[in-house]
Amino acid sequence: MSVSPERISSESGDERNSVSRGVGVSLVAGRGLQRALLAAVLPVIVIIIWQIAGRGGSLFGGVLPTPDRVWHAWQVWAFGPTGLGLNPYSGTWFANLVFSAERVGKGFLCAIVVGVPVGIMIGWNRISAGALDPTIQLLRPIPITAWLPFSIAIFGIQDIGAIFLISLGAFFPIVLNTAQGARDVERNLIRAALMMGAGRWTVLRRVVLPASLPSIFTGLRIGLGIGWTAVIVAEMIAVKSGLGYVLWDAYYVGRMDVVIADMASIGLLGLASDFIILHIERWVLTWRRLQSFQS
């Protein structure tokens, strides 16, 4: 008598099919449209009420422009001719968006490059934890806005100042979540790797790092959100370009239509960047997705 692989493989073949079917096309396509419609209900209602409430194109005694005016301002800002002088914002939307996105990208990358290794060390090694964690916990409660004067004093009105603030803001959630992930690695996985002849470095790279990835991605998503906050704050004060700069500048000259178009742009950009991370996460953590689907 011996084991029968046929029986076992056919039974689990079904299991595998049901997994791929479940996360597959039919489910996403059918419910996708439904979900998009449901999601649109609230914003559409708000915009309609806002539009109807407006008299002569504005609310609150001329302070708040109605959606159609915001939309118009946005169009000019995005597609209008540049350099005519009458409207300093005309045609500059994309350039400013790129300024901001580039700063967030650079700052976020710095935060990852420093935050992930430091987080792994803190989570993995007691001495590193003892040496680094208290300092991080001390610096963490200082809000990003409190760093502004420091940043301007050190870096001046330059890109690097904004990038510094963004990476600082994104660093903390990345480092804390990574450390948590590294601490929570299942003990038997580490033992299994050691048993198979892996050295400490191999265990870190091939076990602790991949096992921490779900937590790391949580940190990345929170960090990126803070990165967007930081870039707007920094551009309002510490640099002379980008969506944050336009936001403050437009407010000063009373262009509330541009202010609101700017706010909407920031929201959409934040949403888009989170969407990108989410998809990278899904791709990297296929095993994790299947795991949660299974249970």
Next chain:
Amino acid sequence: MGTITFHNVSKVYRGPKDVRALDDVSLNVDEGEFVALLGPSGCGKSTLLNVLAGFEKITDGTLLFDGSAVMRPGPDRGVVFQEAALFPWLTVWENVIFGPKVQGLARSDYEPRARKLLGLVGLASFADALPVQLSGGMRQRVGIARVLAMNPRALLMDEPFGALDAQTRLSMQQLLLDVWQSLGTTVLFVTHDIDEAILLSDRICVMSARPGRIVRTISITLARPRSIGSLTSPEFVAYKAEIMADIQISHTH
């Protein structure tokens, strides 16, 4: 190759109240022998396995593997864990070749062997699957294949079939018998299942709890090769009666 020597080994977990997980344990396992450690949970049988694996340090005594003191985990002692402990982000194949790969062996040295082992445990067609896509029994097969891929001198198995349903457990026991009978590796097998211990082993060490001790050793002389068919033989039942009486005795202590 694959000899194990425990000589007056103790293991104490320090704490507010010290716990003597192993108390003066002596045990010799010869090359190619299959020894089962049988006992209730908390009797220190897993501790015994963990110190031999090198995951934990002994407090007292001498612990030798092939004549040299056990200092750290290593591929010469392949451990099969209760919950398989596969890397969930690696495919079945990547899990199986993990050991030889991190040891820096040449691909041509381990790939044919790993393929053969995957076939031996009946998972050749699942090489590209992720562990989550497998059933518990299949995962444990991968756990066994990945350990055998390292060509260990001893297999240390910590209740490897404890989490499986009864039917799967039987087929896994048969698989282990087949594999062991063809490879002849030394096996130290922790279990709380009397049937399993009798069916698989040459010798059963019955352990008692707090402090963890080996209270009795029973040689099982059922003819080899064995199969799960042996479970109903009169000799088997006689052994079972003997061990059950024994456990009764150590309970009334």
